[in-house]
Amino acid sequence: MKRFFLASLVVAVASVHGVKAQLTARQVLDNAISFHDPHGNWAGLNTSFEVVMTTPEKPKRTSTISVDFPHNVFILDVEQGDDTYTYKIKDGSCEISLNGSDEISEEDAKKFRLDCNRGTFMKDYYTYLYGLPMKLKDPGTHLDPKVQKKTFKGKEYLVLNVTYDAEVGSDEWYFYFDPNTFAMEVYQFYHDESKNDGEYILLQGIEEINGIKMPKTRAWYVNKDNTYLGTDTLEKISK
Structure with missing residues (x-):
């Protein structure tokens, strides 16, 4: 009985990981939006x-x-x-x-x-x-259907690749989501990825604004050499 239970548990866990691995880019985005803006505000x-x-x-x-x-x-x-x-x-x-x-x-x-x-x-x-990841459904946004897995700063993420119509933007973006909660924790952009230019932004903490979970801090770095550029800190306004 114990062996049967353990075998069933292994199968169940493997199934959960298998389902997560098979999520489409649109499903990952929908899950991320459900985390950050659960009430559609x-x-x-x-x-x-x-x-x-x-x-x-x-x-x-x-x-x-x-x-x-x-x-x-x-x-x-x-x-x-x-x-x-x-x-x-x-x-x-x-x-x-x-x-x-x-x-x-x-x-x-x-x-x-x-x-x-x-x-x-x-x-x-x-x-x-501050509208991310909801803004990834805006017109002119092209979501690569393939979900990538990348390790960044020692943590594995589900990663979405996004490009835009020319009139919207010319940079190529990558958005990194926690594979369990779907919280957005990193994003990164390149003007020309072959040159490793552009920047990456580390997101830490949560500040809830009108029911929307926005990053408390955003720290900006240069892709090429990890030069630190600055930090934005979000604060609620008391009313």
């Missing part, structure tokens, strides 16, 4: 959160991001050193202010890189990174 998100960026040899930068997706509103308030600037983007319109004033000199606009193209870029940047 991303599309209707209306909230604010704070991101503190620390970079070697540069002053700390604090960004307050406010989104109201149902009304197509994105507001970015940035504080760095003694200066603050704001982008407000709504339905294609763009408003910019610097230190509380919308009258910005050409010199200051160049110094702080303040223009509406930059504002749109920042909107896309923040909503993409």
Whole structure:
């Protein structure tokens, strides 16, 4: 009886691992989304959160991001050193202010890189990174059907390879998911993978924003030589 039980257990465990190994890329993505956004809140998100960026040899930068997706509103308030600037983007319109004033000199606009193209870029940047892995279902995203297994920093992951339509983006991305929980723990991009350029980003901790599990910290490194670039830390805004 004991031998039969043990044999059955081995078969059961092997079956579980076999099923996991046979998951399609779409199934891995769906499981990851179920982990990070179990209630499907991303599309209707209306909230604010704070991101503190620390970079070697540069002053700390604090960004307050406010989104109201149902009304197509994105507001970015940035504080760095003694200066603050704001982008407000709504339905294609763009408003910019610097230190509380919308009258910005050409010199200051160049110094702080303040223009509406930059504002749109920042909107896309923040909503993409904090919207992962849900954003991998956006139009123009191409998910390789093959699920890869890779070991990164000593841990084995299920890895999805993603490319984009030219008008969306030209980089090639890899997303690393814990094989048991499907939590996203690493992502990596290349401009040209044959040159080992681009960066990888290590995700640690969880901050829950409106029921969505977002990475608490994101630490950025260069693929080629592991140079550390900086860390973003996500904070809830108390209301």
